[in-house]
Structures are given as C-alpha cells and as structure tokens.
Amino acid sequence: MTDPITWADARETAWAAGYAAKPAPAELPFAEAAGSALAAPLTAVSDLPAFPTSAVDGWAVAGTGPWRIGGEVLAGHVPEPLASGAAVKIATGAQVPEGTDGLIRLEHSTVEDGYVSGPTDREWREAGEEARHGEELMPAGTPVTPPVIGLAAAAGHLTLPAHGRPRARVVVFGDELLTSGVSGKGRIRDALGPMVPHLLVGADVQASIGPVADTLEAHVAALREALADADVVCTTGGTMVGPVDHLHAALAEIGAEYVLNTVAVRPGFPMLLARTADGKFIAGLPGNPQSAVIAVVTVVAPLLAGLRGLPLPPLRTVELAEDVPGRGSFTHLALVDPAGRRLAHHGSAMLRGLAGAAGFAVIPPDDAAAAGTVVDLATVPGVSS
Numbered sequence: 233m234t235d236p237i238t239w240a241d242a243r244e245t246a247w248a249a250g251y252a253a254k255p256a257p258a259e260l261p262f263a264e265a266a267g268s269a270l271a272a273p274l275t276a277v278s279d280l281p282a283f284p285t286s287a288v289d290g291w292a293v294a295g296t297g298p299w300r301i302g303g304e305v306l307a308g309h310v311p312e313p314l315a316s317g318a319a320v321k322i323a324t325g326a327q328v329p330e331g332t333d334g335l336i337r338l339e340h341s342t343v344e345d346g347y348v349s350g351p352t353d354r355e356w357r358e359a360g361e362e363a364r365h366g367e368e369l370m371p372a373g374t375p376v377t378p379p380v381i382g383l384a385a386a387a388g389h390l391t392l393p394a395h396g397r398p399r400a401r402v403v404v405f406g407d408e409l410l411t412s413g414v415s416g417k418g419r420i421r422d423a424l425g426p427m428v429p430h431l432l433v434g435a436d437v438q439a440s441i442g443p444v445a446d447t448l449e450a451h452v453a454a455l456r457e458a459l460a461d462a463d464v465v466c467t468t469g470g471t472m473v474g475p476v477d478h479l480h481a482a483l484a485e486i487g488a489e490y491v492l493n494t495v496a497v498r499p500g501f502p503m504l505l506a507r508t509a510d511g512k513f514i515a516g517l518p519g520n521p522q523s524a525v526i527a528v529v530t531v532v533a534p535l536l537a538g539l540r541g542l543p544l545p546p547l548r549t550v551e552l553a554e555d556v557p558g559r560g561s562f563t564h565l566a567l568v569d570p571a572g573r574r575l576a577h578h579g580s581a582m583l584r585g586l587a588g589a590a591g592f593a594v595i596p597p598d599d600a601a602a603a604g605t606v607v608d609l610a611t612v613p614g615v616s617s
C-alpha cells in the first residue's frame with residue numbers, strides 16, 4: 233500500500249483533479265447551471281430597472297397641487313406623459329409617466345372632488361439605478377446560487393455560461409447487506425445505499441447499484457455498468473485488504489489509476505480516488521459508515537466542486553467546548569455539535585453521533601485541541617446547522 237497523503241493534501245488533490253477535468257463551458261438553462269460556477273462574467277442585457285419604476289402604490293403627480301385625477305397606471309403598461317396639474321393612480325412596479333414630479337403614497341393622500349393632495353416624494357427607482365445595459369454584474373467564477381439565477385433572469389438571460397452537472401452513481405459492495413428488514417444473523421441493513429446519493433450535492437445522481445456480490449467478477453461488472461452512464465462513481469466498502477475486499481483488484485482490472493490511495497486521517501483512512509483511462513472518476517468510500525461520510529467530505533465533495541468549476545469547498549470554524557485529543561501523525565476528524573461539544577457514539581462504524589453533528593472538528597496531525605480553541609470545521613454536504 234502507498235503512503236497516505238495528508239488530509240489537507242487529499243482535499244486539494246481531489247479538487248484539482250476535478251477542476252482539470254471540468255467539462256467545457258456551455259450555455260446552460262438555469263436548472264442545469266445551478267450549482268456550477270459562471271464560466272464568463274454575467275452582464276446586464278438591459279438597464280436595470282429598464283424604466284423608472286414606482287416603488288409604492290399611490291399617485292403620480294406633475295406640477296403643483298392639488299392635482300386633478302385622470303386615470304391610472306398599472307404595472308405592465310406604458311403610460312401617457314403627465315401634464316402639469318394632473319395626477320394618475322399608480323401601482324408599485326408600474327412605469328412612472330414622463331413629466332412626473334413626485335409620488336404621493338396612497339395612505340398619505342386625500343381625495344376630494346376629483347382632486348388629490350398630499351406630500352410628494354421621488355419614490356421611484358430610476359432607470360439603470362441597479363445596472364446599465366452591458367454592465368458586468370458578477371465576475372466569472374461566481375457560484376451560480378439561487379440569487380445569481382434570479383439576477384440573471386432579471387437582467388434578461390435565459391441561460392448561463394457554466395460547467396454541466398457531473399453524473400454520479402453509487403455502487404454498494406457487500407454480501408452481508410440487506411436492503412430491507414432488520415439486521416441479524418450476521419447480516420446488516422445497508423446504511424450507505426440510502427445515504428450516499430444525498431451527499432452528492434451538485435451531481436446528477438443516477439440509480440444506485442448493489443449490494444454487489446463479494447466476487448471480483450461482480451465488482452468489475454458493477455464498476456463497468458456504473459461507469460457507462462456516470463462521470464463519478466462512488467463505491468462503498470471493500471477498500472481494505474480483507475478476504476472479500478475486491479475494489480483494488482477491480483480497479484486494476486479496468487485499468488483505473490490512483491489519484492490518491494489512503495489518507496492520513498482517522499476515521500476514514502482507507503479511502504481512495506482513481507481515474508479511468510477515459511477520464512472518469514471512482515471514489516472508494518470505506519465501508520464503515522462514518523468513514524464513508526468522511527471520504528465524501530474529503531474527496532468527493534472537493535472533486536464535484538472542481539468538476540463544476542467551483543473553488544475548494546471552504547471549511548468553517550468552531551470553538552471547541554471541550555478538549556479533543558489528536559490521532560498521532562494523522563488528522564483527527566472529531567464529531568462535534570454546533571456548540572463545539574463532542575458527541576457520544578462517534579465510532580467509525582456508527583452513525584448516531586454523526587446524525588446530530590454540526591460536522592467534523594479538524595484536529596491537525598501531531599496536535600490536540602484544548603477547550604476554547606477555534607478549529608476548522610468540515611461540514612457534511614446537505615447538512616446545515
């Protein structure tokens with residue numbers, strides 16, 4: 233087995249491999265561009281707003297008052313110019329008539345004998361106040377978040393230049409796994425098949441394969457099937473060298489090469505990332521369920537970010553409420569709750585602690601962290617706290 237790389241290097245390496253392999257930018261409908269990075273700057277296709285727009289429900293008036301009422305302007309119409317001494321009722325969002333000197337809010341207005349009076353103000357948004365036609369709104373590289381999609385639509389776009397969503401597929405290895413019923417008699421319920429697809433945020437996740445029988449032929453066949461319609465395949469289990477751990481042999485059989493093989497982190501050490509000759513990726517997640525999640529956090533999430541042109545997912549921070557030991561020369565990823573307290577049931581074969589955690593406090597190699605220390609926090613995709 234090769235020397236494990238550091239946890240920090242594993243994140244960087246997986247991200248860089250994804251970034252180098254990201255699909256060429258294309259004009260994508262918003263739904264497909266969502267979660268990618270802008271491959272070119274976003275510009276305004278019109279002035280924003282495109283016309284002076286009323287910010288209130290009220291009256292548009294010209295000249296000095298009281299103003300003679302003559303009609304109304306609703307949103308979605310082009311109004312006639314307003315003559316001096318005239319007033320029109322105007323709705324929020326409606327185009328302000330040319331010649332308007334001020335708006336009176338409905339609730340501040342008094343209407344008498346066909347005339348309106350009240351305090352006026354320039355309560356409209358000027359054309360081009362937010363952006364001028366052709367102006368750059370967001371630079372290339374900006375993540376396509378829901379607000380960016382809203383801005384793009386407001387600015388006149390139907391598509392965005394972005395990197396397409398990678399297709400991902402989960403392959404579950406293990407003869408001992410049950411997909412229904414309860415654990416017993418040497419067999420356990422598959423916890424990873426139902427969980428891992430939801431961790432692959434940003435990917436177009438295909439139907440999972442497995443549980444796959446513990447033979448090399450079945451492993452090779454499952455990998456080939458998964459790779460036929462996925463850019464990223466996440467396998468679970470079989471990363472070690474047990475009697476029925478066939479992943480490494482299966483990777484050799486299909487000619488995949490390691491991007492990284494084992495990471496100096498506990499839990500999660502036996503994770504790996506490999507690449508096929510045609511540039512697809514296979515992430516090997518260890519079978520212990522918490523270790524599988526750590527492999528997603530360490531390798532898969534950075535890889536998917538890179539494939540979409542996004543930067544390495546940032547770490548957050550957490551102030552520890554209690555001492556956390558190190559794990560010798562390995563990084564220790566320690567489950568903590570949002571208040572920085574360690575969780576019970578944090579063994580790598582368990583999910584009970586993880587299910588209530590804010591994420592993993594990152595305790596660097598050859599170190600330990602005392603209560604009160606602020607350390608990095610690696611969060612789990614799909615989990616917010």
Ligand SMILES: Nc1nc2c(c(=O)[nH]1)N[C@H]1C(S)=C(S)[C@@H](COP(=O)(O)OP(=O)(O)OC[C@H]3O[C@@H](n4cnc5c(N)ncnc54)[C@H](O)[C@@H]3O)O[C@H]1N2
Pocket residue numbers: 404405406408409420421422423424425468469470471472473474477500501502517518519520521523580581
């Ligand atoms: N001699 C050694 N044995 C092990 C070492 C070691 O260093 N030397 N490392 C341990 C560590 S660390 C891990 S993590 C596991 C990794 O094992 P594999 O990736 O080969 O996974 P399996 O052997 O298939 O399974 C391990 C464990 O996880 C359970 N499992 C597997 N898949 C699922 C699933 N889909 N849902 C729920 N649970 C699952 C499986 O039943 C085993 O209990 O190796 C250690 N051994």
Ligand code: MOO
Pocket residue numbers: 497498499500501502518520523580581
């Ligand atoms: O490191 Mo293993 O991945 O402890 O469970």
